[in-house]
Amino acid sequence: MAKKIIAAAYGDPTEVLEVADVRVPTPGRDQVVVQVRAAGLNPFDVKVVSGVMGRNSDKLPISPGAEAAGVVHAAGTDSGFVAGDEVVVYPATAALAEYVLSPAANVHFKPAGLGFAEAASLLLAGVTAVDTLATLRVSSDDVVLVHGGAGAVGSIVVTEALAAGATVIATASPRNHEHLRELGAIPVAYGVGLAAAIDEARGEQRITAVVDTVGTDEAIDVSLELVAPHRIVSIAAWGRVDDGIVIVDGSSEQSRHHRREAVEPLLADAAAGRIGVEIARTFSFDDAGEAFTELAGSHPRGKLVFEPK
Ligand SMILES: NC(=O)c1ccc[n+]([C@@H]2O[C@H](COP(=O)([O-])OP(=O)(O)OC[C@H]3O[C@@H](n4cnc5c(N)ncnc54)[C@H](OP(=O)(O)O)[C@@H]3O)[C@@H](O)[C@H]2O)c1
Structure with a gap:
């Protein structure tokens, strides 16, 4: 038994x-x-x-x-x-x-170089992160705003967007700002003053894409002020579909394809230390x-x- x-x-x-x-x-x-x-x-x-x-x-x-x-x-x-x-x-x-x-x-x-705990914690968050960026076709031309950049999904979104050459601004609690800086992102605190903090972080640059891993009205409202709805991909804002934002959850053929294709590269990247878990x-x-x-x-x-x- x-x-x-x-x-x-x-x-x-x-x-x-x-x-x-x-x-x-x-x-x-x-x-x-x-x-x-x-x-x-x-x-x-x-x-x-x-x-x-x-x-x-x-x-x-x-x-x-x-x-x-x-x-x-x-x-x-x-x-x-x-x-x-x-x-x-x-x-x-x-x-x-x-x-x-x-x-x-x-x-x-x-992969031999990846511990059991890390391997067991990588793929659900990892394939989701890759799916968001593939859906947005993020490239080195993009300035990406990531809501929840220090979370399990958000950390991998930040890492992968930076690896694609994009500039990344990410929201998190202040206790996680140093972590975001170490990854290479510009941290901003969510909550009161979020819109002004994003404006200061982006300076003269225009935000071109948003990945939302949080789903709050605050995150979606501030994003709709910055980009067109189809440039906002969320994994959590189910109540805001009517705003025209894009929800990904592995249910569409495109989303399933992104996720299947992501598995082996994620395992290799984690084993090589390019993605931290x-x-x-x-x-x-x-x-x-x-x-x-x-x-x-x-x-x-x-x-x-x-x-x-
Ligand atoms: N659709 C899909 O396919 C899919 C797949 C995976 C996960 N999800 C969903 O995505 C969400 C995130 O999953 P996860 O595994 O990344 O969770 P997680 O590791 O718990 O991360 C959650 C993040 O949210 C941030 N956060 C909490 N309250 C916030 C607020 N009011 N405003 C902005 N950020 C806030 C936290 O930031 P701080 O710690 O810095 O405060 C934390 O980094 C969950 O709802 C999960 O169910 C959906």
């Missing part, structure tokens, strides 16, 4: 998350069973468990965990993997567990509820990582 985290009801993660005993899965011909060394926690997991994404009792119990890294435990004959391979699973389901079952198509070889805290079966609660609030920079112990 093996352990995995489930939520038998929607609600406060500290109340609804529990540890279930399940059988170790057996892979089909094109499936892989991975012994999880680390699984990245994402706001998506928190939103699903808390019921923000909707409450449908037919979907209970929920098994959170959308990305993992580990060692192949058993592999189907047509999978292309063998026991002992070090891999990353993305997209994954039920990854907050000792073992995760996945179609081979979602399993990727982990910071780990803020690890958690396990005992303190999963606290980790979910921490991610839902104003949390320190870096990823929260599950390690089965």
Whole structure:
């Protein structure tokens, strides 16, 4: 038997998350069973468990965990993997567990130079970041405003936009401004005075594209004063679609294509140190509820990582 985290009801993660005993899965011909060394926690997991994404009792119990890294435990004959391979699973389901079952198509070889925790925390945020910039076709001609530039997605947006040669202005709490400067971006504080702070940061330059990872009305309103709606790509402002901004979430064929193509370059860039993945805290079966609660609030920079112990 093996352990995995489930939520038998929607609600406060500290109340609804529990540890279930399940059988170790057996892979089909094109499936892989991975012994999880680390699984990245994402706001998506928190939103699903808390019921923000909707409450449908037919979907209970929920098994959170959308990305993992580990060692192949058993592999189907047509999978292309063998026991002992070090891999990353993305997209994954039920990854907050000792073992995760996945179609081979979602399993990727982990570069040797990349740790399990970092590998497990890279791809969901990374493919999303690449998708935003590919949708905007950001190039060295652009001056990009990134809302939430120190977040998991935002940090990779900033890094990739700078790598494309763009100038980057990014919003964050003052505690994260030095981090943004180190990446090469111009930091500005969100909140009161945001529009004036952006004006000062851009000087004579014109903002040409916006990536919003936050979804607040403040972020969208200030952006609409700077660029046309189709130059604003958001991953979170679902309530502002009527303004003509572009939401990307992996549901369109173009978005899926961007995300598929991004996986291998992201793994290579992270292994080479061109993309940094910071780990803020690890958690396990005992303190999963606290980790979910921490991610839902104003949390320190870096990823929260599950390690089965
Ligand atoms: N559509 C998609 O495909 C997709 C994919 C991935 C994630 N998402 C969504 O995107 C969002 C970000 O995900 P993430 O993993 O990057 O989260 P994260 O690591 O928790 O980062 C959130 C960022 O938001 C910033 N922030 C918080 N309140 C803010 C405010 N009022 N104004 C401006 N910035 C604020 C924080 O900045 P400071 O810490 O500097 O204050 C932090 O850097 C989540 O809502 C997530 O569900 C969507």
